[in-house]
Amino acid sequence: xxxxxxxxxxxxxxxxxxxxxxxxxxxxxxxxxxxxxxxxxxxxxxxxxxxxxxxxxxxxxxxxxxxxxxxxxxxxxxxxxxxxxxxxxxxxxxxxxxxxxxxxxxxxxxxxxxxxxxxxxxxxxxxxxxxxxxxxxxxxxxxxxxxxxxxxxxxxxxxxxxxxxxxxxxxxxxxxxxxxxxxxxxxxxxxxxxxxxxxxxxxxxxxxxxxxxxxxxxxxxxxxxxxxxxxxxxxxxxxxxxxxxxxxxxxxxxxxxxxxxxxxxxxxxxxxxxxxxxxxxxxx
Amino acid sequence: xxxxxxxxxxxxxxxxxxxxxxxxxxxxxxxxxxxxxxxxxxxxxxxxxxxxxxxxxxxxxxxxxxxxxxxxxxxxxxxxxxxxxxxxxxxxxxxxxxxxxxxxxxxxxxxxxxxxxxxxxxxxxxxxxxxxxxxxxxxxxxxxxxxxxxxxxxxxxxxxxxxxxxxxxxxxxxxxxxxxxxxxxxxxxxxxxxxxxxxxxxxxxxxxxxxxxxxxxxxxxxxxxxxxxxxxxxxxxxxxxxxxxxxxxxxxxxxxxxxxxxxxxxxxxxxxxxxxxxxxxxxxx
Amino acid sequence: xxxxxxxxxxxxxxxxxxxxxxxxxxxxxxxxxxxxxxxxxxxxxxxxxxxxxxxxxxxxxxxxxxxxxxxxxxxxxxxxxxxxxxxxxxxxxxxxxxxxxxxxxxxxxxxxxxxxxxxxxxxxxxxxxxxxxxxxxxxxxxxxxxxxxxxxxxxxxxxxxxxxxxxxxxxxxxxxxxxxxxxxxxxxxxxxxxxxxxxxxxxxxxxxxxxxxxxxxxxxxxxxxxxxxxxxxxxxxxxxxxxxxxxxx
Ligand SMILES: Nc1ncnc2c1ncn2[C@@H]1O[C@H](COP(=O)(O)OP(=O)(O)OP(=O)(O)O)[C@@H](O)[C@H]1O
Ligand SMILES: Nc1ncnc2c1ncn2[C@@H]1O[C@H](COP(=O)(O)OP(=O)(O)OP(=O)(O)O)[C@@H](O)[C@H]1O
Ligand SMILES: [Mg+2]
Ligand SMILES: [Mg+2]
Numbered sequence: 001x002x003x004x005x006x007x008x009x010x011x012x013x014x015x016x017x018x019x020x021x022x023x024x025x026x027x028x029x030x031x032x033x034x035x036x037x038x039x040x041x042x043x044x045x046x047x048x049x050x051x052x053x054x055x056x057x058x059x060x061x062x063x064x065x066x067x068x069x070x071x072x073x074x075x076x077x078x079x080x081x082x083x084x085x086x087x088x089x090x091x092x093x094x095x096x097x098x099x100x101x102x103x104x105x106x107x108x109x110x111x112x113x114x115x116x117x118x119x120x121x122x123x124x125x126x127x128x129x130x131x132x133x134x135x136x137x138x139x140x141x142x143x144x145x146x147x148x149x150x151x152x153x154x155x156x157x158x159x160x161x162x163x164x165x166x167x168x169x170x171x172x173x174x175x176x177x178x179x180x181x182x183x184x185x186x187x188x189x190x191x192x193x194x195x196x197x198x199x200x201x202x203x204x205x206x207x208x209x210x211x212x213x214x215x216x217x218x219x220x221x222x223x224x225x226x227x228x229x230x231x232x233x234x235x236x237x238x239x240x241x242x243x244x245x246x247x248x249x250x251x252x253x254x255x256x257x258x259x260x261x262x263x264x265x266x267x268x269x270x271x272x273x274x275x276x277x278x279x280x281x282x283x284x
Numbered sequence: 285x286x287x288x289x290x291x292x293x294x295x296x297x298x299x300x301x302x303x304x305x306x307x308x309x310x311x312x313x314x315x316x317x318x319x320x321x322x323x324x325x326x327x328x329x330x331x332x333x334x335x336x337x338x339x340x341x342x343x344x345x346x347x348x349x350x351x352x353x354x355x356x357x358x359x360x361x362x363x364x365x366x367x368x369x370x371x372x373x374x375x376x377x378x379x380x381x382x383x384x385x386x387x388x389x390x391x392x393x394x395x396x397x398x399x400x401x402x403x404x405x406x407x408x409x410x411x412x413x414x415x416x417x418x419x420x421x422x423x424x425x426x427x428x429x430x431x432x433x434x435x436x437x438x439x440x441x442x443x444x445x446x447x448x449x450x451x452x453x454x455x456x457x458x459x460x461x462x463x464x465x466x467x468x469x470x471x472x473x474x475x476x477x478x479x480x481x482x483x484x485x486x487x488x489x490x491x492x493x494x495x496x497x498x499x500x501x502x503x504x505x506x507x508x509x510x511x512x513x514x515x516x517x518x519x520x521x522x523x524x525x526x527x528x529x530x531x532x533x534x535x536x537x538x539x540x541x542x543x544x545x546x547x548x549x550x551x552x553x554x555x556x557x558x559x560x561x562x563x564x565x566x567x568x569x
Numbered sequence: 570x571x572x573x574x575x576x577x578x579x580x581x582x583x584x585x586x587x588x589x590x591x592x593x594x595x596x597x598x599x600x601x602x603x604x605x606x607x608x609x610x611x612x613x614x615x616x617x618x619x620x621x622x623x624x625x626x627x628x629x630x631x632x633x634x635x636x637x638x639x640x641x642x643x644x645x646x647x648x649x650x651x652x653x654x655x656x657x658x659x660x661x662x663x664x665x666x667x668x669x670x671x672x673x674x675x676x677x678x679x680x681x682x683x684x685x686x687x688x689x690x691x692x693x694x695x696x697x698x699x700x701x702x703x704x705x706x707x708x709x710x711x712x713x714x715x716x717x718x719x720x721x722x723x724x725x726x727x728x729x730x731x732x733x734x735x736x737x738x739x740x741x742x743x744x745x746x747x748x749x750x751x752x753x754x755x756x757x758x759x760x761x762x763x764x765x766x767x768x769x770x771x772x773x774x775x776x777x778x779x780x781x782x783x784x785x786x787x788x789x790x791x792x793x794x795x796x797x798x799x800x801x802x803x804x805x806x807x808x809x810x811x812x813x814x815x816x817x818x
Contacts, residue, residue, distance in 0.1 A: 014432065039464040040436025052731055073737045074730035083731045086435045086462070087383055093725045093754045104732030137761055138302065141380045141458070142329025151732065164435070167461050168380070170328040170491055171532030196436075196464045199535065238465045241494065241535040241553060248557050251564065264538050274564055347768050368771040377772045384765040387773070389576050393688050396783040401774035403781045410783075429578055449773070 003027040004159055004190050005051060006063045012046060012055065020046050022214040030158070033182070033191045035205035035222070037198070039236045042211040044194045045086055048161050051192070052083045065158060079108070082157035086164050086194075088141070088148035097123065097139075098132045101151045108155065122154035125180050127173070142168035149177065153184065160184065162193040166200065178204045199240045202226065202262035210235055223260045242267045253277055291316040292453065292485055293340060297354035300335060300344055309335045311509040312354065317487070319452075322479050324496035324517070325489040327506035328530045333489040334380055336506065337457045339363070340487065342371040373402055376451030380458045380489075382439040386430045391422075394430055394441060398449045409448075416448035419474045421467060435462045443471060447478070453485040454478070460492060468492060472499045494534035497521065497551040505529055521549055577683045583625030587788045588685045588693045590795040594621070597799035598677040602670045604806045605815040608662060611669040618677045625684045631676070638675055642668030662817060689786050696782070703776065710766075718759045725751050725758070 005028040013019040020043045028034055036044050049055040050062050052074060059070040065080035085091045094100040101122050105115045123129045126146040131139060136147050145167055152160070162181070166174045174197070182204055185191045195201060201208055201222065208225040210218035212235035218225050226232070226239045229247065238244065246261035251274045253259065261267050295315040301308045310332050317323060325333050338344040339356050346368050356363040363371060376398075379385040388394040395413045404412070417423045420440040425433065433441065439462045446454060454475070460468035472495050478484040490496050496503055497517040505513040505520060507529060513520050520526065521537050524545070533541070533549075536556025540549040543563060550559045583591070601614055622628040649664030650657070687709050694705045729747060730737050736747040770776075809815055 017432065040440065040462075040467055041434045045434060054727055054731070073735070074727075075733050075735040075737050078731050078733040085728070087381070089381065089383070090724050091728045091731075093728055093751060093758060095754060095757065103729075103734070107733035107735075137757075138305075140330045140334055146329070155732065164462060168329060168458055168491065170326070170530045171493075172530040173329060174532075196462070196468075198465060236464065236466045241556070242539070245536060245539075245553060245556050245560065248553070249560050264535055264542070267535075267539055268542060271560060271563055278564060341772055343768055343772065347764070368768070369774050369776050372772045372774045373777070379769065379772075381765075384762070385769040387766060387769055389687060390578065392783075393686065397770075397775075398773035400780050400783060401777050403777070403779040406781055406783050409781075427578070429576075445773070 001029050002066075004030045004065055005192070007050070007057075008061050008063075010047075010050060010057055010061045012050070012057070014046075020214050021050075024214075024216060026209065026216065026219070028190060028192065030190050031185070031188055032207055033185045033205055034193070034207045034209060035201040036192060036194045036209050036211060037196070037201060037237060038211035042235070043214045044211055045163055047211065048083070048163060048192065048194065051159075051161055052081050053077050054083075075107075078104075078155075078157070080157055081159040081161060082152040082155050084148055084152045084160075084162045084165055086167075088144040091148040091151065092136045092144060095135050095137075096132070097128060097134050097136055097147050100136060100147055101154055104151060104155045118154055122150040125153065126150045127176060142170075142173070145169065146173075146177070153180065156184075156189070158188075159190045159192070162191070164194050164196070166195065166197060174200065198238060199263075202240045202243065210237065223262065226262065227260045246270060249274075290318055291357075292319045292321075292359060293317040293487075294357040294360075295339070295354065296357070298339065298352065298356055299354055300339060300352040301350050302335075303349045303351075305350075308509050310339065313511055315504070315511070317485065319485055320479070320483045321502060322476070322486045322500050323488070323502045323504060324500035325487070325504045325506060326491065326493055326496060326531055327512075330508075331506040332509040333506055334457050335509075337377075337455050337487070337489060340453075340455055341375050341377045342366060342368040369401075372398075372451075374452040376446040376449050376454045378442050378446045378454075378456040378459050380461070382435070382442040382462070385442050386438060388430060390429050391417075391426050391433075391441060395445050395448050398445060402449065404449075412448045412450070416444040419447060419470075420444045421470060436464060436467065439463060440467065440471075447474065450482070451484070453487070456486070456488040458489050458491065460490065460495070468495060475499065491532070493517075493521075493532045494551075497534050497537070505531060518548060518551055521551060522547075576686050577627050577630050579626045579684075581625045581684070582791075583621060583680070583684045585789075586684075586795060587786050587792040588689045589697060589786075589788070590792040590799075591681050591685055592690075592693070593796050593799050595677045595681040597803055599674050600803055601806050602673045604810050606663070606666045606670075607815045607817055608665045608669060610815040611666055611673060615669055615673045615676070618673055618680065622676065622680045625680055627680060627683045631679050631683065634679060635672070635676065638672050639668075642672055645671065666817075692782055692785065696785070702780070706775075714759070714763060717762060718755070721759050721762065722755055725755055 007024050007026040010021055010024040011019060012021040024047065038044050046055065050057045050069060051064055053069050053072060054074065057070050060068060062069040064077065067077060067080065069077065092100055094103060098119055101119045102115050105118055123132055126149055128146055128150065136144055149165055166177050169177060178200055181191055205222050207220065208222050209216055210225065217235055218228060218231050226243050232239060242261050242264055246267060253273055259270060261270055295313045298310060298313045299308050300310040325336065327333055335344060342363050345352055345364060358371065386394055387397055395416065396409050399409050399412065417426060420443050422437060422440045422444065425437060443459050460471055463471065475486050476499050479486050500517055503517045503520045504511055512529060513523055521533055534551055536553060537549045537551050540559050550556045598618055602611065605611060622631065645668045646664035649667065650660045653660035691705050691709055694700045695702045726736060734747050736744050
């Protein structure tokens with residue numbers, strides 16, 4: 001299948017600054033769910049801004065949904081790519097939550113009777129239906145984050161780029177948001193999300209791209225990436241706590257490679273198997 | 285009202301309502317903190333964490349308006365009778381939105397802003413500045429313009445600016461929300477160090493409960509403006525209703541609770557390793 | 570990002586000058602610009618200001634603003650031509666002089682502001698000129714409101730585009746409509762930002778007494794030279810003017 005995002009040797013530096021992206025190659029196929037991780041200042045936001053045209057790549061270097069970002073207007077790209085800013089306050093400018101969410105839908109030219117139910121649905125998806133008529137400036141930061149999210153998810157664009165979508169959310173809210181994103185992914189949307197929360201990465205991403213000082217140093221299946229503890233340490237990242245726990249336990253099973261544990265469920269299963277191995281061993 | 289003399293921060297039946305709203309954002313909060321406490325606050329979005337922080341540093345009600353009942357006492361003195369700048373001399377603040385809190389155009393200026401206002405001798409500023417920057421890992425950003433920093437770098441700067449002021453009390457509102465995992469750890473390590481070495485009192489709201497578990501002496505869970513749980517992290521994580529409250533348990537704690545819902549759970553990685561070894565022993569042998 | 574009257578961090582000799590001498594220079598340029606109305610004199614003055622800007626390595630950043638200004642200057646010339654009662658040639662000359670004068674004065678202040686940090690300006694105005702700190706800070710902060718507002722406008726523009734609002738489409742009517750739609754919220758957001766800034770400032774003790782200053786800008790020999798030069802130029806200009814040079818009637 002043709003990649004929906006294709007970055008072909010992209011380098012970038014802000015004016016009068018050091019180089020921030022160094023020779024990036026990245027292809028993402030339709031329907032993938034990719035986590036983009038890396039330490040503060042690694043260049044994650046800078047990279048994804050090139051996907052929506054907020055930063056202009058040189059011609060031919062970045063293609064999204066068969067459009068060359070270099071010469072496509074942002075407003076046109078936005079029909080293919082939804083983008084949630086890292087800071088919700090960069091996105092919100094209306095004086096009611098409802099109007100904020102309706103804005104993009106109206107720009108799609110949808111008839112009024114279609115916009116309203118979609119706004120309602122988007123708000124209830126993120127658990128904000130009771131705040132529809134509030135002024136976003138009077139919501140808590142985490143609530144504003146979800147307003148920003150709803151205003152983009154409502155657009156149902158083929159590609160969705162989320163820059164730290166769960167900032168300031170508690171455990172259940174994080175799960176709610178990511179379940180929503182996962183549902184969109186299952187329905188065929190391509191997702192790229194940036195996060196510092198490695199448990200979210202472990203739970204929801206099928207592929208992880210690790211950015212370190214402007215370079216992609218790891219890119220692959222989530223489990224394989226979390227296996228590379230040395231490389232991760234080099235970019236100052238830590239795998240989820242259970243992953244580290246299983247590593248430190250260092251209890252081999254009968255398999256040749258030691259397993260990479262990504263969730264509490266898997267850990268429980270793993271402990272079960274270790275016990276069985278021990279019991280059988282004792283019985284010999 | 286009776287005030288115990290040795291509490292540094294005391295909230296007595298404090299309720300607060302933002303202007304033009306129907307509900308109280310804080311409902312009858314009673315909290316008494318001694319000098320040298322290290323307290324974490326957690327809870328879902330809209331629970332009132334930020335409002336509580338802002339009641340302690342005087343932003344509520346000075347800037348927000350609204351109505352309150354009960355009182356907030358700092359060193360026995362009612363907070364609403366002091367100006368925010370007066371409170372700021374002893375209470376340092378890190379707000380939840382780093383971008384909204386950066387005042388100056390370059391990193392150096394941002395760091396000295398508070399120190400200059402409170403009359404720190406110039407000779408001392410340099411050293412405090414270097415230390416604060418290094419402790420949050422952004423020494424290399426000195427000389428940069430604040431507008432050109434990444435989200436996480438801005439947050440680190442906001443924390444450094446508060447640290448450099450060496451306040452008696454430090455209140456931090458989700459200071460690690462945009463930080464990478466090691467950066468978050470680093471921030472809490474610095475807080476712990478200030479707490480231990482200088483007896484600094486620290487109040488921090490935070491969603492990363494595994495950090496709170498390891499660094500705080502007391503953990504408070506807020507929900508819909510009320511304090512619903514309070515105790516040592518271990519006590520809180522052991523509470524039967526903890527899952528309903530939306531609090532993320534450290535993964536090792538969650539694992540242990542699946543085996544022994546009632547027992548005292550491990551809360552750190554090392555304890556988790558020990559726990560797993562025991563599980564394997566108990567069932568495997 | 571729009572960089573209008575904002576400090577631009579560069580390593581240059583102009584940046585290192587004391588704010589006081591730069592302020593003296595900018596005021597001197599203003600005096601000179603008002604003294605003469607001969608377009609050749611004014612053009613020479615504008616070029617000299619441009620050279621200072623180049624030495625300060627900020628001209629590239631200011632080029633956008635200057636482009637806007639020259640359009641404005643052109644309009645000034647046209648207005649002169651249309652409304653001036655007198656000889657056509659005279660009107661054009663006067664119009665050009667006015668346009669040049671405006672560009673010269675504005676550019677000199679832009680160079681001053683973009684090569685000097687706010688805190689240094691504040692320091693000089695309060696410590697050396699003994700103006701009250703509160704007023705100076707308020708003045709500087711309100712100056713900063715302009716770039717804040719412009720940055721906010723740009724940010725809202727991005728927020729509109731990424732959700733499909735065609736303000737980048739080149740169709741001026743659509744553009745206009747999109748701008749008008751956000752004009753009011755933009756003002757409200759900027760005010761909110763200003764309030765947040767005030768809160769942040771106060772929690773860090775802004776307005777307390779007994780403040781100290783981290784670094785005091787030094788006055789070097791070069792500064793004395795610049796101030797001396799400005800004084801000489803002004804005196805020279807007044808002499809020329811009295812002799813009737815550089816002035817058209
Ligand atoms: N406008 C700018 N001008 C100059 N440098 C910039 C600008 N924006 C970002 N940078 C620098 O580019 C680098 C990458 O920034 P970017 O925002 O992409 O990081 P990030 O990976 O998203 O980090 P974070 O996790 O903190 O959000 C950082 O070192 C940052 O300081
Ligand atoms: N300026 C305001 N005006 C009116 N209501 C407000 C204002 N700020 C917050 N609120 C409301 O007060 C309640 C508590 O908000 P607060 O910001 O304290 O929550 P929080 O626990 O900090 O949430 P978060 O985790 O999202 O930061 C929320 O319901 C919020 O909508
Ligand atoms: Mg970022
Ligand atoms: Mg908050």
